[in-house]
Amino acid sequence: MNRNQAIGVAIAIALACALPFVLGNYTTFQLTMALCYAIALMGLNMLTGYNGQISLGHGAFFAIGAYTAAILMDKANWAYWATIPVAGLVCLVAGFLFGLPALRLEGLYLAVATLALGNAVPQILKHKGLEHWTGGSMGVVIIKPEAPEWTGLNQDQWLYYFTLLWVVLLFFAAWNILRGRVGRALVAIRDHPIAAQAMGINTAIYKSLTFGVSALYTGVAGALAAIAVQFASPDSFTIFLSLTLLIGMVVGGLASISGAFYGALFIQFTPNIADQISKAAPWAIYGVFLIGFMYLMPSGVAGLIRVVRHKVQVPLSRKETR
């Protein structure tokens, strides 16, 4: 991270911290949801953007994370904050295990296999044998955590900061993973698997670990989202969620960490804006937005910002060298 980037990140965090005091509880809640999506998108981007494995089933890990948190809180009376790492670990294991057989699948074949995963999980959650824990189609109602008294915050503000903390933590973790040796290995596997292997990269272990870590991110996001919504039910995690995550990642920008935030804002707020423009065909409007975005910024919001920054920075640096 160079100096400019560090300053940028610091400003972004400061701004994010100020927001709940300016905005109402409802908007704070929406932003909390956007932060949850941002974490999931970071995870998905690691897998698809950096490692080139397409997943249409990340909604499943979102669901597993959400249910892990919900069940631990509901059945075992765990504190909400303690459930997050567990949700992450459960998804890490689940993702790694799914990643192993998925190794043999490339590109679209993997996409279809993960699609099956995304489709199956909501039904598995309704299964009779699991009903005792998952509540079947009734879902699990979660009690919303209170803010500690010394903070003087209300529930929504507290939950926002709690989520933001995880975002910052996972953001730096992702930064460190992806900007270093491991990140280069992932990109090498994406761009030229044979060359990567020839250079001594263990593609198999890298690929399934990426799947695991990516699932960990998404699971943490799911757990945080479930706590914010106070409810987890199979209907919350339909295949549409997986597609939404994919859309968010592409709109935000593939292979970019900051893209997760733009994508999250897009998937959180665009449906609402579309709904306000037309009640009759909100998804048509959504489609128009989506096509517009893809047309105007084919490499996502992050890609556009990168291009703009280059246009501004390159002439400046040229002047300096002269």
Place this chain on the structure above:
Amino acid sequence: MTLNRRKTLAIGAAAVAAPYLNTVYAQAKKEVKLGQTMPYSGPASAYGTIGKLHQAFFKKVNAEGGVNGAMVNLISLDDGYSPPKTVEQIRRLVEQDNVDALFQTLGTPSNSAIHKYVNAKKIPHLFVATGATKWNDAKNYPWTFGFNLSYQTEGEIYAKYILKNRPNAKIAILYQNDDYGKDVLAGVENVLKGDKAKMIVARATYEVTDPTVDSQILTLKASGADTFINITTPKFAAQAIRRVYDSGWKPPLNIVNNVGASVGSVLTPAGLDKSVDVITVQYYKDESDPTWKDDPAMLEWRAFMGKHYTEGNVLDASNVYAYITANLMLQTLKQCNGNYSKDNIKKAAESIKNWKHGLLLPGISVNTSATDHAPIDQAQLSKFDGKKWVLFGEVLGGGAG
């Protein structure tokens, strides 16, 4: 590029600002603000017509001067039948739009997701568009009110009818794998317990997101059952009725639950000839039944549809249903006598006494009290004769006599 972006921003800003401008304008007058979420998109979007009719209805009420001089502002939002989206939209209605009450939010999972929240916030959560039995729990959830005939009561009515008329029946049941399906099933099982439980020889479930129920029907047929209870929502009810007929099963007693009993949206697509002798319970009039051709309430409803909600389908039973609930809401608002505080709206919703609406079947009246938050608890059996539902037997009360 700059111009484009500026334009885009302007359009975006206008889009975001539009609803607020509207609110500011509306607040200049005296108004009562209602909110609801509806599945305008997603797997249950067929029910979206209910919300559309409500909006047309209150537009008409406002045009005629409102309720006791107050305008009714109904804000209807799409939740796509997804619980997290419902939570988000309901929070918007409560915290940003400051609605005085919620009206007919649709769907069992959606309402489950907001059940605690609205009760903690003390927002009247009126006449939810689902028949789950849990909405009538005035002790633990004093702000929530059901509307539909409770699913359990409906199930009990069917089971009692079977016990009385076909004591040796072998019953196969198809139900939606959620609260709604299990609730009707629970009603059936409440009656058929002990050694009677053996009468149920096969059960099959399906998911709302499934494309068809074909394979379930074949499984049920293979059980050798002679009685079929079809606990499904419209799309699947139509598929099931058609499949049961086409597969050559044709059980002598074929019951379809009220949710999937619309002639227009279920029996017609299933094939009217394939629906002969199907039995259901009803509590409101059927739009296609010639008995009600010149019925004043039906004429009033048709006039409303023709004038205020022209894009609505007059063959869709949901539109009759929505008209009744809109009228019940209107009645509740009238009983507020101009005081639209949340407490008073709740009190008014608890004091509906012997309210009758022309579209409800004769003999059925709506009653609520501080302990009874289930407005409808009566229904009548009816059989389809190939053209229309023919009512038979008496109006059966709660607990199904």
